[in-house]
Amino acid sequence: MRIALSTIGSRGDVQPFVLLGSALRARGHDVWLATTPEFENLVQGAGLEFRQLGSFGAGYVEEIMSHPRVQEALRRGPSMYRMAMAAPRPSAAEQLAFTEAMVASAEGADLIINSNLTRIGALAQPGVPWCSVSAWPVTETAAWPALGAPEWPLGGAYNRFTHRAMGTLEWLVYRAGVNQARRASGLPRAGFRSPFRDDGRTRPILYQFSPQIFAPPRDWPEQCHVTGYWSDNTRWEQSAELTEFVEHGAPPLVTTFGSSWLPCGTDLLRATLDAVRATGHRMVIIGGPAADIPDDLDVFRSETADFTWLLPRAAAVLHHAGQGTTAAVVSAGVPQVVVPCYADQPLWARRMHTLGVAPAPVPYAGLTGEKLAAAVRIATTDPEIAARAMKLADAVRGDPGVEAAADVVEAYADSVSR
Template identity: 85%
Template structure:
């Protein structure tokens, strides 16, 4: 079977699909990844074919996230909708071109697996079965409100309403470009009801997080699959200097803010260095802007690291709450300090705190070195947090997330693919 994987985003968005593609390839399928060009080497190193997603160049996400209006919106709060309104908007022609590129990049597939941001392309090729992958919960439920909606104690009816409203808003954004592409392909116009409401009902949706962190609510339909974290425990190359730094002293703090470095980097770095200066810890900083190490601080900076090796050796992991980094920190079994900046990050920050493996989140809006230092002290001195972190890691390690996802894909394909 020929399977196309389609996604846009940062490495945290792309790498899980590469893992899924590699697993499906090992089972005998022809698999390719359609995304932006900076991830071509990642795809090919996993043995996957690569197709560039139209004319989207390297740095597409970086261009949006580094926009001054986006950065200012994030200083006001983590609202994904405020951030979206501040971001430069593509013209109708550019949006149509992106939709058409999504269609072209999966040409010849028997089955398409999309991320949240590329589902629209499947609506222009209705003869090819497809399903979706999501890093955070998007299926309607009475258990909690939709991502980005106010978390009000108004019960299940309110929570369901927020999911319907947010889904309608999402479809309103994409419907015009989808219908332009459908008209060009000789297809009828899509109606006002969001077709994405069928995800998890008529086709699978694969949730790449652990049920130990968010368990599926009882009102989710049967085709919603919370598989467990997707990991293959691959060891990545890292500098000998980083290895030597970690091994020569007490466990360091590890600061890994991932995709939040770009829009929030200067403020994150300043607060993190201030917190280290106050608490006196050693520290490893992964990525981020260039900086001079202040006198008297024992700090090592590296562009990359082998998280499978590094994070279990940390006194605590300071991160942004991105799903991928959260998964790595959970698997490491160490305390966490979460500084959520935008999108789904506040969700994971709340869950990690609720599970007792991190102090209360320290939101980027209003972040100071003093507040971060207070959270670091709690994370590194509370023995109950450390014990719960080990217990959660032991439970999550028993999951076979990417294999479970591949099982769902193959079972679905056996039903719907010719």
């Protein structure tokens, strides 16, 4: 079977698709991954064919996230809708070109697997079955409101309404561009009902998080698959200096803010250094903006690290609650301090606190070194947080993960072929 995978975003968005593609390739399928050019080496290094999403060039995410209006919006709060309104908008021609690039990247595929941000391309691909991957819950339910909606205690009817409303707004954003591409393919126009409402019903949706973190609610349809985190525990090279720093001293704090470094880095780094000074901990900082570290702080900086080795050796991990980073920290079994900045990060930050593996989140909006230091003290001194973190890690490691996702893909392909 020829399988086209398509995704955009940061490394945390692309890496899971690489793992899924590798699992499917190991089962004998012909697999390629279409994404932005900065991930070409990552894709090809896994033995997968790389296809670029047309002229959708490197640096798109950086351009959006470094925009002053976006950065100011994030300082006011984590609302992804406020952030979207602040971001530069592509023209109608650019939107059409991107949709057409997604269509072209799947040429020759028997099955297409999309992310939330690339599934619009499948709507202009006549006759090819497709399914989606999501890093956060998007299926309608009475159990909780839609991501980004007010969390008012108004019951199941309200929660369902928020999912319908958010889904309708999302579809209205994409509909015009999708219909332009559909006309070019000789397809009829799509109506006002969002086709994404069928995800999990007529076709699978693969949720790449653990049911230990978010158990599927009873009212989700059977084609919603919460597989467990997608991880292969690949070891990464890291400097001998980093290894020596960690091994010769008390367990350090580890700070890794991933994709949030770009829009929020200066403020995050300042608060982090203030918290180190206030608490007296050693610290490893992964990534972040260029800045001099004061000589009185015991801090080691590195652009990369082997998280499989490093995170279990941390006194606590300070992170942004990106889904991929959260998966790595949960699997490491150590206390967490979470600073959510935007998008789905507040969702995962709240879950970490609810599960008892982190103190209350310290939101980026209003962040100070004093607030961060207070959370660090709780995370590193409460033995129950450490015990719960280890117990949760043991449970998560038992999830089938990416192999379960590959099983679903093969079963779906078999069903549509019949």
